[in-house]
Amino acid sequence: MNAIHGDFQSDHDAGKLPVPNAVQDAVRTLLRWAGDDPDREGLLDTPARVGRAWKEYCSGYDEDPALHLQRTFEEVAGYDEVVLLRDIPFHSHCEHHLAPIVGTASIAYLPTDRVVGISKLARVLHGFAHRLQIQERLTAQIAQCIWENLHPLGVAVVIKAQHGCMTGRGVRTHGVDMITSKVLGCFRDDPSSRKEVLSLMGHG
Numbered sequence: 001m002n003a004i005h006g007d008f009q010s011d012h013d014a015g016k017l018p019v020p021n022a023v024q025d026a027v028r029t030l031l032r033w034a035g036d037d038p039d040r041e042g043l044l045d046t047p048a049r050v051g052r053a054w055k056e057y058c059s060g061y062d063e064d065p066a067l068h069l070q071r072t073f074e075e076v077a078g079y080d081e082v083v084l085l086r087d088i089p090f091h092s093h094c095e096h097h098l099a100p101i102v103g104t105a106s107i108a109y110l111p112t113d114r115v116v117g118i119s120k121l122a123r124v125l126h127g128f129a130h131r132l133q134i135q136e137r138l139t140a141q142i143a144q145c146i147w148e149n150l151h152p153l154g155v156a157v158v159i160k161a162q163h164g165c166m167t168g169r170g171v172r173t174h175g176v177d178m179i180t181s182k183v184l185g186c187f188r189d190d191p192s193s194r195k196e197v198l199s200l201m202g203h204g
């Protein structure tokens, strides 16, 4: 998916991911545009660091989150209730300003006959979060991925996050949470199931 190839400067960060000159030049241009001097000592390694940091922030492009849901276990006999992972911390970046989105996600599903290792729900979250996002799409992608791969009776995803583009710039408004939810299956169709899962999530 990465379309940038080409020259690499000699790398004095041996062992680290090399960053193409085109990427480093873009960061230097941005530093100049911001009003600083990319040739001053403190900024000399910054373009390569920023290139590597963005590869890490956007590591989700190199993975298919659905793969985390391929290994399932037979449901423990007699358990036919909601499975919920609550308040999982995550970070992402908004596609409008490339500013940080920091928050928590709660992910629940009502299994049929198979359950997934619980860490995998967090892995799906991070796989989609480590891309450029808007919160609504992030919420919907997680729910859809679980719906299509686990075939549960219901899925509910609630995300609460703060957007750096609202705090550090623009409207400069701090302490405001954006809350989004996506419910599918019984959590969408049955009001009492929805009420129960949202209440378990702390959003009752």
Ligand SMILES: Nc1nc2c(ncn2[C@@H]2O[C@H](COP(=O)(O)OP(=O)(O)OP(=O)(O)O)[C@@H](O)[C@H]2O)c(=O)[nH]1
Pocket: 094, 095, 096, 133, 134, 135, 136, 163, 165, 166, 170, 171
């Ligand atoms: N719905 C939604 N909006 C977002 C998200 N992240 C950032 N935004 C908003 O995206 C909008 C982009 O609006 P524009 O008017 O194109 O950009 P802007 O001039 O930088 O807007 P301001 O942030 O109001 O200064 C802003 O209102 C942001 O608050 C998100 O995840 N979901």
Ligand SMILES: [Zn+2]
Pocket: 094, 095, 096, 097, 098, 099, 163, 165, 166
């Ligand atoms: Zn933004």
